[in-house]
Amino acid sequence: MSHGLFYQTHSPKSASTEALPALVLIHGLFGNSDNLSVIRRAFEHERLVISIDLPNHGKSLRTERFNFDDYAERVVKLLQELKLSNCVLVGHSLGGKVSMLVAKQLPQIVSKLVIMDIAPIPYPARHHAVFSGLNNVDLSKISSRTDAKIKLAEHVQESGTQAFLLKSLYQDDNQQWQWRFNLPLIVRDYDALSAWDHSGICYSGPTLFMKGAESDYITAAHQATIIEQFPQASAKIVQAGHWLHAQKPQVVNALITKFLRGE
Template sequence: MQLNFKIQGEGKPLLLIHGLFGSLDNLGGLAKVLAEHYQVYQIDLPNHGQSPRAESVDYVSQATAVKEFLDQQNLKQVTVVGHSMGGKVAMMLAQLHPAYLEDLVVMDIAPVNYQVRRHDAVLAGLNASMAQPILSRKDAEAKLAEHIVEPGVRQFLLKSLAKQEDGTFDWRFNVPTLEMHYEDITGWPEQGIFEGETLFLKGANSDYISGEHRADIERQFPHAKAHVIANTGHWLHAEKPDTVARVITRFLTNSER
């Protein structure tokens, strides 16, 4: 599989992995700041953006696709930074192929099986929008609004709405497969222990990482550090890209270890 990607900056390689319903552009603000010090690789995960579609979205499959990407780019020692679902992909890559990682940064997700469905309204809105051909972004947002209250969530999704050759619009993520295998995304098939240096970043106002996850994190990532980004939620990297980049850079340059 050939994942879609972009590169910017110079220096040691750093890979950014986006979350569910996202694309490489979602981490663009963070990438721009980090590219001042690193050669930053942004990828579209399978079933997202302009990367190929796949039949599965389980974390072993996604991590394998990322490992193949690293092989294609001849990257053997890379810092991996992942947000949300992308953080789980990064953690799985670390557990399955630890030799590829120099450092690991996980943004606002824990290595656990989440028992809550957070995206049913999003999936309902996306399915409503696809019930007939999408003729405009306005039409798509109107359908999304029937199910998704938060304007910010609708705008986030609309970033992945692309115009097709016939003039209609379509989503750049594979809605049927993501919905069919949603429990693979909320789940977590633990594969072992990663002994490398790891930083967990938590949005102070987010509940994706909580005290009850501490034992799971410490068991699987025994050298993990934690840092809370004040006044941010789950999208901490979008809310405070400069702060997040500074914390990551400080961690990678050993001053927080």
């Protein structure tokens, strides 16, 4: 199996990139590698940064089903193909869960782990309004992004969520509107991507969990489970919602910098 992942590498124009661990960025559900560009831009001047599109997102392959282990295995194959000997994984939401499993499979090269606003637990369904909004957008009938926004807004009221989803709307070579994520698969396999079937120690290296203060993806009730699976976990709270890197990029980048330095 080839990894089938679209990725981009960014590195300093001068000086060796071997001295510092590479930073591997993995986005969340409905996103693509561009979503973490605020982190990439902050670190690409000093070290190798790799931005990945997960399967069924962005320009990566479309698969027949969603499976956490499959997603992680594809990222593992990519990192092995790139011959990385030392890297730090930074994952947001769905990308955070994938990063957890990659670290579990490659502890010998993953020196640290940064998880943004997700816990190693199964989640109840919480994207009903998003699915309703996306399915309300008839891609064969819209003529502009504004048309799509109007249809989306009938079910998704939060402007930030609208903007995030609409970033993945584009016109293909035939000028047909398309989503950059595999919506039918995400809807069909939603239970699988909301799940988490792992227990016991997942990764014993240094792990930073960042929680959005206005988000309920990580709560105090999850603390024991996090420590069970990530015994070297520490936590920081960012005054933001679920998309904390977009809302407070300077704070997030500062926290990552301190974590990388061991502070």
